[in-house]
Amino acid sequence: MQRDRVPDTDHISRYCGGAQILPDGRISGTAFRLRELEQYLSVNWLEYLGLGDRDSEIAEVRRVLVAKGRNLGTTARLAVLNAGVLREHVASASADHRVLDILHEPEPKDPSHAGIYGLRRDDTLMEIAELIAQAVQDTILRRSEPGCPREPHGCPSLRRQAWRAPARGDPFR
Amino acid sequence: MRLDIPRRRRSNQSAQHDPFQSTFLSAEILRTYTRRNAVFRHDATSTASTTFGWAPVEGLRTDDRKLWGQEHWAGRPPEHPRFHLESSSPSRSEQPSPRQPSVAELILHVRERFKAEFAERLAKRLDYLAKISQEEYPEQAPIAPEALQDFVAFLESTPKLVYPGVVLTPSGNIQAEWRKGKNRHFAVEFVGSGDVHFVVFAPDPKDPYKTIRASGMATVASLTDIVRPYGVDSWATESTRRAA
Numbered sequence: 001m002q003r004d005r006v007p008d009t010d011h012i013s014r015y016c017g018g019a020q021i022l023p024d025g026r027i028s029g030t031a032f033r034l035r036e037l038e039q040y041l042s043v044n045w046l047e048y049l050g051l052g053d054r055d056s057e058i059a060e061v062r063r064v065l066v067a068k069g070r071n072l073g074t075t076a077r078l079a080v081l082n083a084g085v086l087r088e089h090v091a092s093a094s095a096d097h098r099v100l101d102i103l104h105e106p107e108p109k110d111p112s113h114a115g116i117y118g119l120r121r122d123d124t125l126m127e128i129a130e131l132i133a134q135a136v137q138d139t140i141l142r143r144s145e146p147g148c149p150r151e152p153h154g155c156p157s158l159r160r161q162a163w164r165a166p167a168r169g170d171p172f173r
Numbered sequence: 174m175r176l177d178i179p180r181r182r183r184s185n186q187s188a189q190h191d192p193f194q195s196t197f198l199s200a201e202i203l204r205t206y207t208r209r210n211a212v213f214r215h216d217a218t219s220t221a222s223t224t225f226g227w228a229p230v231e232g233l234r235t236d237d238r239k240l241w242g243q244e245h246w247a248g249r250p251p252e253h254p255r256f257h258l259e260s261s262s263p264s265r266s267e268q269p270s271p272r273q274p275s276v277a278e279l280i281l282h283v284r285e286r287f288k289a290e291f292a293e294r295l296a297k298r299l300d301y302l303a304k305i306s307q308e309e310y311p312e313q314a315p316i317a318p319e320a321l322q323d324f325v326a327f328l329e330s331t332p333k334l335v336y337p338g339v340v341l342t343p344s345g346n347i348q349a350e351w352r353k354g355k356n357r358h359f360a361v362e363f364v365g366s367g368d369v370h371f372v373v374f375a376p377d378p379k380d381p382y383k384t385i386r387a388s389g390m391a392t393v394a395s396l397t398d399i400v401r402p403y404g405v406d407s408w409a410t411e412s413t414r415r416a417a
Contacts, residue, residue, distance in 0.1 A: 017309045019305045030343065
């Protein structure tokens with residue numbers, strides 16, 4: 001079956017556990033590592049939801065993750081990335097000019113589910129994961145309600161606001 | 174601590190000595206010894222050497238800093254024989270291995286014995302990560318004690334390092350990061366067994382507007398030597414940071 005490619009203009013979100021969040025609120029590259037038996041990194045295609053605004057999209061993703069039985073940590077965050085920026089950044093910055101594919105992988109309970117293909121479980125995985133982490137635009141607290149400000153993150157050219165929220169949940173930073 | 178293990182019979186009892194019984198007894202002693210190994214490692218003042226001809230590591234105490242050093246855990250030096258029992262030498266699985274400290278013990282070690290200024294801060298961060306991994310289980314594996322032990326050993330062997338960002342990989346390994354901008358980034362994943370995966374993003378010395386990106390595997394012992402040519406010291410160590 002031909003799977004749709006997420007367009008460069010669209011955005012994806014990735015669930016990041018609290019143990020992968022750095023004390024300053026940045027997402028670590030460890031959030032973008034392939035786990036055992038994984039063929040791709042699971043993400044959600046936000047524009048596919050057709051909800052019109054980012055807050056509603058994030059709320060829907062959270063609802064879907066819970067419906068799928070995911071144990072969402074209190075300090076976990078959702079990282080938002082632009083598909084085109086991610087592909088371009090990894091291709092230009094990686095030593096082997098890695099080309100990542102972001103393909104739609106709908107699931108019965110999760111129609112916006114997509115996958116980042118092109119990561120390999122070898123010596124390059126850590127480098128590629130760090131580069132993906134650099135391309136993160138926003139990080140959104142798992143427990144935040146619609147309207148909660150996001151943290152500008154990653155590529156400075158894509159920052160939408162200068163405000164930076166404290167890393168809530170980690171009093172020891 | 175003294176092991177409650179019966180001594181071998183002396184020569185006046187040897188006439189009644191059953192070799193099969195002796196072998197069985199030796200195996201029993203060996204199993205008991207193996208089970209008690211954990212305690213034994215911590216309290217090596219035991220007099221078991223007189224019973225078994227075993228030579229404990231000299232000067233080993235529970236609070237000995239060497240106890241936490243990587244070279245110590247790599248195994249007892251070959252000049253210290255493990256056993257001199259009459260039975261055939263124990264199989265590899267039966268041989269006592271160095272006891273792996275638990276995560277709680279390692280965090281306690283960081284808190285109480287670590288010399289760095291950020292010891293308390295690091296201990297609290299590790300406590301926090303342990304709590305988070307508990308909360309997010311099974312998506313997040315608990316902290317791997319082998320990885321944490323290597324991380325602590327690395328920090329102790331490199332005292333000039335500044336406080337790192339510490340996170341967990343999904344499999345529970347420790348990853349430490351020193352970062353000062355997108356092109357000054359040094360991340361190390363401690364995978365246990367003295368091995369690390371690392372990645373360095375650093376400015377090219379010939380063209381500072383370009384970035385060198387290097388990654389690979391190394392041992393904890395050789396890591397600093399491998400990454401030094403990339404100028405990691407300039408943002409990951411205290412003295413050079415102050416000088417800058």
